[in-house]
Amino acid sequence: xxxxxxxxxxxxxxxxxxxxxxxxxxxxxxxxxxxxxxxxxxxxxxxxxxxxxxxxxxxxxxxxxxxxxxxxxxxxxxxxxxxxxxxxxxxxxxxxxxxxxxxxxxxxxxxxxxxxxxxxxxxxxxxxxxxxxxxxxxxxxxxxxxxxxxxxxxxxxxxxxxxxxxxxxxxxxxxxxxxxxxxxxxxxxxxxxxxxxxxxxxxxxxxxxxxxxxxxxxxxxxxxxxxxxxxxxxxxxxxxxxxxxx
Ligand code: BTN
Numbered sequence: 001x002x003x004x005x006x007x008x009x010x011x012x013x014x015x016x017x018x019x020x021x022x023x024x025x026x027x028x029x030x031x032x033x034x035x036x037x038x039x040x041x042x043x044x045x046x047x048x049x050x051x052x053x054x055x056x057x058x059x060x061x062x063x064x065x066x067x068x069x070x071x072x073x074x075x076x077x078x079x080x081x082x083x084x085x086x087x088x089x090x091x092x093x094x095x096x097x098x099x100x101x102x103x104x105x106x107x108x109x110x111x112x113x114x115x116x117x118x119x120x121x122x123x124x125x126x127x128x129x130x131x132x133x134x135x136x137x138x139x140x141x142x143x144x145x146x147x148x149x150x151x152x153x154x155x156x157x158x159x160x161x162x163x164x165x166x167x168x169x170x171x172x173x174x175x176x177x178x179x180x181x182x183x184x185x186x187x188x189x190x191x192x193x194x195x196x197x198x199x200x201x202x203x204x205x206x207x208x209x210x211x212x213x214x215x216x217x218x219x220x221x222x223x224x225x226x227x228x229x230x231x232x233x234x235x236x237x238x239x240x241x242x243x244x245x246x
Contacts (some may be wrong), residue, residue, distance in 0.1 A: 001060065001170050004090070005065030008031075008032070010052070010142050014096050015129045018059035020217040022117070022125040024030040028063040033166070040131065043113055046243060047163075048131050051140050056132040056162050063125050068190060069120045071126060072238065074221035075100050075114045078128050080191045082110055086132070089168055090156050096244055098216060098225050103197060107150040128212050142243075189219045197218040198225070204243035212237060213246065 004027065006202060011017055011034040024205040034057045040048030050057045064074065081099035086102065086109070087094050099102050102110040112127040136151035151161055179187055198216045204211045205227065212235065214227035224236035 001174055002031050002166075004031045008034040010034065010036045010038060013037050013041050013129075014057055014059040015113065015127055018061055018114065018127045018129075022061045022127060023211065026061050026106050027142045028061060030061040031058065032061075036169075041113060041129070042111055042131075046111075048111060049133075049136070049141060049145065049149070051136065052132065053079075054136045054140060055134045056218040058091070058131075059127050059129045060173075061125060061236045062128055065212055066115065068123055068224065071114060071116050071123065072099065073180070073188065074126060074234055075112055076192050076219070076223050077176055077180055077185075077188050078112050078114070078130065078173065080188060080193065080195060081171055081176045082112065082132070083195045084191070085172040086110070086152070086165070088172075089160065089165060090152055090158075092152065092156050094195075096192065096195045098196065098198040099223075102157045104150055108148060109150055109152060109155065118214055132165060132169075134162055134165055139166065184221055185221060185223065187225065188225040189221070193218055198242065204246060205237055205240040206243060207237065207240040209215075212240070 006189050013035050021030055030112055036052035037050035037057050040050035041047040055100050078245035083094055083096050083102055092104055094102050094104055097109045100112040101108050110132045116126045117124045141149055152206045162198055200214050214229045216225050218226050219227050224238045227234055227235050227237055
């Protein structure tokens with residue numbers, strides 16, 4: 001990863017550029033990095049605050065040889081890699097909120113957005129978008145986000161070099177991607193569960209089919225979160241928005 005790097009000053013979203021590159025045949029490991037995004041995208045159609053020079057705004061091209069239903073596993077893998085790397089660099093208490101938000105004391109410092117393309121039910125490429133709020137200051141955020149978002153700088157009181165953050169993350173990511181290709185998803189499940197801040201806490205999951213209230217108790221082998229319901233049964237949930245702990 002990172003043998004081919006496309007660096008930009010200002011873009012709408014690195015996701016769009018990486019997707020266009022992948023469609024033109026860019027190899028696995030191609031990175032698209034921007035100083036600033038004018039229209040950074042988050043999950044669930046939200047935006048992503050990406051001010052100039054203050055964070056890591058990066059998209060990676062992946063070409064895993066996998067059926068499409070494995071894509072959520074790659075999201076969880078990416079969250080584990082990022083969490084392990086950022087914890088190592090900052091020594092801050094960073095945890096993963098299902099599926100892939102990284103939080104410090106309940107506030108988000110990083111987000112992951114996976115977008116994929118498939119043919120005949122198999123992934124042709126995946127664009128893994130990574131946003132790390134490295135050096136943002138409080139006035140970089142709209143007021144309504146301050147309650148929910150922070151940066152490594154705000155939380156740790158120190159400015160970091162973005163290149164160090166990227167380099168360490170890529171090393172960790174490559175190791176876990178290799179492990180995943182060699183041994184499958186189960187070692188990633190163990191690592192994810194150890195870093196999760198969602199397990200064991202009653203929560204409301206907002207799904208397109210309605211809300212589910214229960215206690216997340218772990219991941220299953222597909223990457224779905226296992227929710228223990230009030231009647232004791234366990235339900236796997238593949239995609240949802242997780243509300244605040246109840
Ligand atoms: C989320 O938590 O909602 C996901 C945020 C993902 C943000 C990154 S920044 C680099 C890449 N380009 C985008 O437009 N989004 C992702």
